[in-house]
Amino acid sequence: MADAPKMFTPEFLANPHPVWKHLRETAPVVPVVYPGEMTIYFVTRFDEVRSVLADTRFSKDRSALTDGDLRPERFERDERLAAFHQNLNMVDPPNHSRLRRVVGRQLPPRKVRALEDRARAYARELLEKFAETGKADLIGDLVLPFAEKILGDFNGTDVLTAEENRFMRDKISLLISPPYDLRLDDFEVLKHEIMEVIVTLLERREANPNDCVFSGFIAERDAGELSELELFALTITMLFSGIESVIAFTGTALHSLLRNPEQLELLKARPELLQNAIEELIRYDSGTQIGTFRFTREEIEVGGVAIPAGSTVCPLLAAAHRDPAKFANPDRLDITREDNHHLGFGLGxxxxxxALFGRMLAGIAVEAIVTGLADVRLAVEPADLKWKPGLLHRALFELPVAFAPVGVPA
Incomplete structure (x- = not known):
């Protein structure tokens, strides 16, 4: 019998799907020892992942933990950083319900959709800067500046200098996609560095309010709807869930199309398939590989496997999305796929x-490349692409491409 594929290796970063397949075929719930000697219970199959996402017995509050490096008393030794673990992704009802209403008031669909024309125009502007050269790095030249500008203006980070924004983005990226040997003290240093910039951001935003999300959060605090700690927690929520997620997914979407040129050509020929293609690209190889960790306050059985109380549980979205029990030919990218009820944006x-924002921005960036560049292809061997470490995001550092320069027939 062949050896099982190994996690946390360069080969794993380049293509994690053989590992996810092995885990899925092993059991619906598989305990895995993460670097740092922390055991995580990976939930691997579609039906079981769906059940965990919807099951309110699983807590998002780390105080449920009794083992591992994520216990609050081990992971958080500085109370000033408590906001990092009281953000929207890490609290339970009733606080979660209240905070989600606050965020929802700043993200009404009409406000998000109102950005569409401006976002599309900015994507075209970025593309025009390199369209005549015949080569580009789609991450550095398009995806990153696009997400940073549109989301940054929407959230309100435009009061920071370019250097401050870059510093904060780099630190957040490192915290979200850490090297596997990063330890407790390293995480705390990163959080202190990020928090210093957030304090500056909110001070400047308070002095210069506008229609952005962070000005809205400050107004909610002033109205007594948020505490000071919750203001910081929701700011962290938006910073961590925004730009890095959009960059990760848009990068993997473009990578998937480039690795499947027949699907790229189909999308060029049938642009009306764009929204369907975005859903299939989320299923096929989303930038978000896992649902955020859950914790058990009691023993819970999933797929016939008993998960002990005090455990860390990880719904493995990437494994669920290639489950043949749910999706026909799951390892095939098919932008015409109709039965595509993926879990890429969670459940419950x-x-x-x-989700509306993420779909819109990814769609606009993909549309810009598909309609704006001819004969676009990878400019390096796939094995030479560099992927960021970590479990949460599957993200490229760069995506070099070549294409027919503007004015030159393909």
Missing amino acids: IHNCIG
Whole structure:
């Protein structure tokens, strides 16, 4: 029998799907020892992942933990950083319900949709900067500046200098996609560095209010709807759930199309398939590989496997999305796929509140490349692409491409 594929290796980063397949075929729930000697119970199959996402017995509050490095008393030794673990993704009802209403008031669909024309125009503007050269890094030249500008203006980070924004983004990226050898003290240093910029951001935003999300949060605090700690917690929620997620998914979407040129050509020929293609790209290889950790306050049985109380549980979205019991030919990218009820934006009370925004921005960026560049292809061998570490996001550092320069027939 062949050896099982190994996690946390360069091969795993380049293509985690053989590992996810092995775990899925092993059991619906598989305990895995993460670097740092922390055991995580991975839930691997579609039906079981769906049940965990919807089951309110699973807590998002780390105080449920009795083992591992994520216990509050081990992980958080500085109370000033408590906001990092009281953000919207890490609290239970009733606080979660109240905070989600606050965020929802700042993200009404009409406000999000009102950005569409401006976002599309900015994507075209970025593309025009390199369209005549015949080469580009789609992450650095398009996806990153696009997400940073549109989401940054919407949230309100435009009061920071370019250097401050870059510093904060780099630190957040490192915290979200950490090297596997990063330890407790390293995480705390990163959080202190991020918190210093957030304090500056909110002070400047308070002095210069506008229609952005962070100005809205400050007004909610002033009206007594948020405490000071909750203001910081929701700011962290938006910073961590926004730009990095959009960059990760848009990068993997473009990578998937480039690795499946027949699907890219089909999308060029049938642009009306764009929204369907976005859903299939989320299923096929989303930038978000896992649902955020859950914790058990009691023993819970999933798929016939008993998960002990005090455990860390990880719904493995990437494994569920390639489950042949749910999806026909799951390893095939098919932008015409109709039965595509994926879990990419979660389920239940913790479903992604920014799903509309994420779909819209990813769709606009993909549309810009598909309609604006001819004969676009990878400019390096797939094995030479560099992927960020970590479990939450599957994200590229760069995506070099070549294409027919504007004015030159393909």
